Amino acid sequence: MTHSPVIVALDYPTAEGALDLARRLDPADCRLKVGKELYTRAGPALLAQLHTLGFDVFLDLKFHDIPNTVSRAVSVAADLGVWMVNVHASCGRRAMTQAADTLAQFSAPPELIAVTVLTSFSQAEFEEVHHGERLEERVSMLAALTQDCGLDGVVCSPHEVPRLRAERGLNFGLVTPGVRPVGSDAGDQTRIMTPEQAIAAGSSYLVIGRPITQASDPLQALHQINLTLGAD
Numbered sequence: 001m002t003h004s005p006v007i008v009a010l011d012y013p014t015a016e017g018a019l020d021l022a023r024r025l026d027p028a029d030c031r032l033k034v035g036k037e038l039y040t041r042a043g044p045a046l047l048a049q050l051h052t053l054g055f056d057v058f059l060d061l062k063f064h065d066i067p068n069t070v071s072r073a074v075s076v077a078a079d080l081g082v083w084m085v086n087v088h089a090s091c092g093r094r095a096m097t098q099a100a101d102t103l104a105q106f107s108a109p110p111e112l113i114a115v116t117v118l119t120s121f122s123q124a125e126f127e128e129v130h131h132g133e134r135l136e137e138r139v140s141m142l143a144a145l146t147q148d149c150g151l152d153g154v155v156c157s158p159h160e161v162p163r164l165r166a167e168r169g170l171n172f173g174l175v176t177p178g179v180r181p182v183g184s185d186a187g188d189q190t191r192i193m194t195p196e197q198a199i200a201a202g203s204s205y206l207v208i209g210r211p212i213t214q215a216s217d218p219l220q221a222l223h224q225i226n227l228t229l230g231a232d
């Protein structure tokens with residue numbers, strides 16, 4: 001069990017790249033996230049290897065489908081022993097409720113969280129796909145629906161955290177990508193904050209990829225983040 005809120009996003013094209021970093025990391029310092037790129041390549045075998053190394057693993061496949069498909073997919077994720085799994089909140093009430101009910105049958109189910117609005121979206125980009133809506137209103141509405149369906153939390157940007165923490169209470173998980181230590185490149189993320197700002201705002205977990213994986217010294221980059229958070 002780590003005291004760090006950091007979840008390192010292992011966005012690598014091969015299992016070797018991901019395992020190379022994972023073997024140098026200590027499960028006492030972070031959790032790991034396996035997303036679409038790595039999972040498409042390496043699948044359940046890699047999850048098993050990361051579990052053997054002692055890590056809690058967030059399987060980030062953002063399931064977005066009909067209720068039957070979503071609930072069966074999260075059930076398989078639970079079978080694989082992951083610590084956290086996610087769906088898109090825009091799957092709607094039936095899919096999320098069925099997924100939560102399915103996981104409730106496991107003795108040690110993964111945390112089930114739902115993506116609200118991707119952290120790469122700016123308000124202008126958001127309006128291209130959701131005409132006339134305010135991004136933060138949609139995040140707020142989807143978080144309320146997610147909680148009502150019995151899930152453990154949402155993925156949102158740190159920008160929405162103060163509002164969601166006030167609206168959804170202290171026990172609702174707020175998992176935030178879009179985290180950039182001072183001086184690191186934003187890349188394709190738009191709604192960003194530093195690790196300290198995100199935690200001060202009320203984030204439960206920080207998903208951080210490139211600022212660690214692309215650093216010249218990834219271990220030092222993680223160490224520095226944990227240090228600034230007092231989680232070293």
Ligand SMILES: O=C(O)c1cc(=O)[nH]c(=O)n1[C@@H]1O[C@H](COP(=O)(O)O)[C@@H](O)[C@H]1O
Nearest residue numbers: 009035060117118119155177207208209210
């Ligand atoms: O569900 C996610 O993890 C996720 C949701 C979201 O809204 N934004 C987002 O960036 N992510 C993931 O979080 C990670 C962020 O990585 P970096 O931008 O490299 O720190 C990536 O693996 C994304 O797939």
